Amino acid sequence: MFEVIKELDSLQIDLFSNMYIDSIIFLNENILFRRDSNVTYVYFPWKLLKGTVNFIKVFYNGVPQEAKNPPWGGGFVWNKDKNGKPWVGVACEGVGASLWWPNKDHLSDEPDRFTIHLTVPSELMGVSNGRLVNKKRLKNGYTKYSWLVDNPINNYNITMNVADYELFKDVYVNVDGDSLSLDYYVFPYNLDTARAHFVQTKDMLECFEKLCGSYPFYKDGFKLVEASYWGMEHQSCIAYGNNFENNRWGFDYILIHESAHEWFGNSLSCTDHAEMWLHEAFATYMEALYMECKYGFERSVDYLRSQRIFINKEPLLGPMDVNFRYWISSDIYYKGSWMLHTLRNVIGDDALWFDIINIFTTKYKKSSVKTSDFTSIVSNESGRKLDYFFEQYLKKAELPVFKYKLKRKKKNQLEFEYMWDAQAKGFRMPIKVTTEKDKYTMIFPDEKWKSMTLDNLKMDEFKIAEHLYLIKTEQLK
Numbered sequence: 001m002f003e004v005i006k007e008l009d010s011l012q013i014d015l016f017s018n019m020y021i022d023s024i025i026f027l028n029e030n031i032l033f034r035r036d037s038n039v040t041y042v043y044f045p046w047k048l049l050k051g052t053v054n055f056i057k058v059f060y061n062g063v064p065q066e067a068k069n070p071p072w073g074g075g076f077v078w079n080k081d082k083n084g085k086p087w088v089g090v091a092c093e094g095v096g097a098s099l100w101w102p103n104k105d106h107l108s109d110e111p112d113r114f115t116i117h118l119t120v121p122s123e124l125m126g127v128s129n130g131r132l133v134n135k136k137r138l139k140n141g142y143t144k145y146s147w148l149v150d151n152p153i154n155n156y157n158i159t160m161n162v163a164d165y166e167l168f169k170d171v172y173v174n175v176d177g178d179s180l181s182l183d184y185y186v187f188p189y190n191l192d193t194a195r196a197h198f199v200q201t202k203d204m205l206e207c208f209e210k211l212c213g214s215y216p217f218y219k220d221g222f223k224l225v226e227a228s229y230w231g232m233e234h235q236s237c238i239a240y241g242n243n244f245e246n247n248r249w250g251f252d253y254i255l256i257h258e259s260a261h262e263w264f265g266n267s268l269s270c271t272d273h274a275e276m277w278l279h280e281a282f283a284t285y286m287e288a289l290y291m292e293c294k295y296g297f298e299r300s301v302d303y304l305r306s307q308r309i310f311i312n313k314e315p316l317l318g319p320m321d322v323n324f325r326y327w328i329s330s331d332i333y334y335k336g337s338w339m340l341h342t343l344r345n346v347i348g349d350d351a352l353w354f355d356i357i358n359i360f361t362t363k364y365k366k367s368s369v370k371t372s373d374f375t376s377i378v379s380n381e382s383g384r385k386l387d388y389f390f391e392q393y394l395k396k397a398e399l400p401v402f403k404y405k406l407k408r409k410k411k412n413q414l415e416f417e418y419m420w421d422a423q424a425k426g427f428r429m430p431i432k433v434t435t436e437k438d439k440y441t442m443i444f445p446d447e448k449w450k451s452m453t454l455d456n457l458k459m460d461e462f463k464i465a466e467h468l469y470l471i472k473t474e475q476l477k
């Protein structure tokens, strides 16, 4: 079903060429269509007028491509559980949902709601996004599960899981007294482990609702479904495959990360893969904020230190409008997380920083979002011009280098010279250094050498607050 926003007599839909289209029906009649690689052009018998709502039915079949390396190399995942029973899933972010069902396969548009019917052998369960609205046992040994998503949803988030699951339920009640159903689909042999392990879902919801506003999909509920791959943020039906393991910080980062995508990626969604940092940097940073919720700022900084695994060989922002998804690194995750941590410390006002996050998730709840939407909120709320910051961290691969010289003038007195060497013009990020033993002070370096005298500081007491900023440092003689 689609609404016409511009008069048309033909339409493009996407479906991988290995899938066979049998017929396309419009007003109970077969209509013409032409296939060209993964694209199908549909021809209507007359012009469809602006503002009209129309239906087409696409009858298709085939064996969808298999995932080579799920969830990154997308496709179907055919597996067996420990009892040798079928275990089927699909993950298609990046490659596109049109690998298994026909749609307008572009991030800039989302279905407003979605129904999916899964007919599976009755000894298995078929689990998809949203609410189970009907379950019907058929005479042929199969059962039909009908699921309704009553929210806008990215195509790649639409999923199916078929296995011998067992369902256990819980309920989360938020600060306003609203109830959210928590449904967990796990294997019977993992039931006890899962019951104990998934308790952290409530801690996560409490923390993320405090920071980012209420969970965006109360109507559709929250589900975790055992998957044979690591994880994927399928909206209201998160694929979970981390073996019920906590990391050394005491939480399951897959559960936390994928759930963070409900706010960053599923609720607010980018319109171009080039801006995928809006999903991944935030979801990765939310892992650190979850640490902060649980154990405070210091521990979250320790956690962030464990995320310093980036290579700085490509910018966080990819080339726009070319369906770019060819990242050579995981920098949009970890470097992105550190960029946000750095931004927080540049803003230097935690209350304001958390307001910015909340305004971002609230203003763009269930909407498309661009990088400039975020940077505008930052500049409007902080009243600061931070173009140089975003230019450097989003559009350049390299890190800014803080260059400095220290000379001993007399006992406990140092001559300190410093400057930025960065790719972004006018880079002038303020940072903190020690001006007295263990006392950090904000300084305002720019692209030219500046100097100051540090009284009361020994050479080995000088520190740059590298735990607060993503920078390189270079001491010159």
Ligand SMILES: [Zn+2]
Binding pocket: 257, 258, 261, 279, 280, 283
């Ligand atoms: Zn992610």
